[in-house]
Amino acid sequence: MFDGIRKRVVCMWFPRLASDRVLRARPVDGPFAITLKSNNTERLYCLNETAERLGLTRGMSFADARAFCPDLISQPARPDLDARFLATLRRWATRYCPWVGRDGVDGLVLDVTGSTHLWGGESEMLADIQSRAIGAGLTLRIGCAATRGAAWAFAHYGSGAEALTDLPVAALRLQEATVTALQRLGLRTIGDLSSAARASLARRFGPDLLLRFDQAMGQVPEPVMPETEPPHFATRISLPEPIGLTGDVMGITARLLALLCDKLNRYEMGARRLTLTLRRVDQGSAVVELRLAAAMRDPQRILPLFERGVGEVDAGFGIDQIRLEATGVEPLPVQQIGNHHRSPDQLNDLITRIGTRIGLENIQRFLPADSHIPERSFTIAPAAFSAPDSAWSCMRPRPLRLFPPEPIAGQGSEPPKHFRWRRMSLTTGRAIGPERIAPEWWLPDETWRSGVRDYWRIETREGRRLWLFHTPQNPGWFVQGEFA
Incomplete structure (x- = not known):
């Protein structure tokens, strides 16, 4: 300098x-x-x-x-x-x-x-x-x-003060307990602190007090560290001659996509949302937005997903500028792939292709939920914004098909030998149970107001494998599910 x-x-x-x-x-x-x-x-x-x-x-x-x-x-x-x-x-x-x-x-x-x-x-x-x-x-x-500490002191405590020594000791960015202890000793301003013995202050308050004082006075440097701007994942190209054919637009998009994915790879990031802006010669613009089911940075997988949107664009009198931007990114670190690695790329690509037509939010998956109530043992979430969880942890098997309880004729606490369900006459061949499930009292649920349920797995002679339950408080039998 x-x-x-x-x-x-x-x-x-x-x-x-x-x-x-x-x-x-x-x-x-x-x-x-x-x-x-x-x-x-x-x-x-x-x-x-x-x-x-x-x-x-x-x-x-x-x-x-x-x-x-x-x-x-x-x-x-x-x-x-x-x-x-x-x-x-x-x-x-x-x-x-x-x-x-x-x-x-x-x-x-x-x-x-x-x-x-x-x-x-x-x-x-x-x-x-x-x-x-x-x-x-x-x-x-x-x-x-002239120093960062002094500038901070004037900004926070410098109303009307002309000299740093006139400011209170709290202007040195000290802890509240230290400020209180200094005031009890009669050291109320920075000027009072400068006239005190440094050795005594160091023994009583430690090195932080003197460090803050020296930083404010300029005896110890305190640099200003600017924040680095986050990387901007975008690229564009201005064309010397307007283009309008879908093949030409896809060719330019492929070049931009290769540059963009290369930058994403350097920062170990993946794109979840891409925006392709096509500027026409009449200064109008057409925007093609692509939302991905998973973070990607493979141009060969991403490029075909733009075909449908680009094919619907009205080029007008021609397109003279194309801009590609990753408007949504996520960390995508490099992973080592072994012989036993199963890549979910094909499923993610399928979800993305279908999602571009009907919306990613409309493609959903079931996820396990922490509840022993059959109706609450799962949640539904968009497949593109959730990860598949582990299998349901259940001590006893659950039916593949679950539907609202359907009443059947039956008496007593044992499963009926013969009953009619959905206009079918069925005969119980084997009954496994009961499994008692109590309602979750901390959650309101009108369907479980009757109290506990005793569930049975019923294998009928006609081949149906049903899930029945009995309500002891209000005696009755119901079918709620069917096993595969």
Whole structure:
């Protein structure tokens, strides 16, 4: 670095990040709070300015806040959306300098060394940042200093302070217990701390206190580490002459797909959703979206799946640009395939082909569920978005076909010797049971209100293998399933 360039770091703190994110989309006139459940208690997580003026504070229980302020409007916290919003702000902040990193869950840190002159000076740049934040409906506090620690201190505690030594010791990013102990010793400001004996402070509070102090004073470097941009899986080509034949479009798509899959392979990722955009010479566009049943990066398997969508495209006066993007990706690490490996690729390809016609959500599979009730021993999930689970763990066999209970004539607790079912006269040849199944009392189910059921496996002389049950509380016999 040149001697004439001073080190300058900017800290951007968004104290109301969570509430500002929500209120930007849905403004509220009055007190508003974001709540977060902690230790089985709903507490205030973030407030708008109106709620703070009314005396509400972070950490207050939501019940007390509603009693104190009945007009309070609330919404549950979404830390995942807050993190995504902060990532968007980080990308926006790169307009001021390329070295932008996150600072906790509600702040950004920028190394603006050598960049302030592009905005007419440091004060002009800070004013531009503040004005744009206000225009976007964001509460922002900015600190600028020669070190990251000092910039953080001015952003969080520097209202009206001109010197770092005038700020409280909490501005050194210390733990609350350490701050309380320093205040009890009479060390309330950073200036008080600088005049104290370093050896005594190290023995009493450990090395973290002196490290934070030296970082703020610039005696220990603390670099700003910018976040790397996530890889963008997209490729495109502009054509010198428009094309319109399906074969030509598929040929260009094959070239783009090979480049895209090569990049996916380098990052060990697989595509789950692909978007092929065909721009026509009249500036219109046709979009072909492909949703895959499993993550893939094999161009030979993916390319034929585009044929149906490309064949339905209206090329108009010709297509002069083609863009292929993987809009949905998943990790797909390299796996070693042995002689006994059974690849599910053919099944996934079949699901994808059918899914392009009727929708992936309409292709479903059965998955085991943790319940001994026959009707609840399985769930139905889309095959493309769920993995096949292990076989049902059941101590006794279950019928292949299961249907609602159908009453039959019978008396007593033993299976009837002769009975009629679905207009067929059947004779019991062998009966295995009973297996008593009790209802799950913690779940409401009208069909099991009668109490326990005693299930029997019945092999009839006519060849039918049925699953019967008897209800002791309200005596009756029913057929509920049939074995293969």
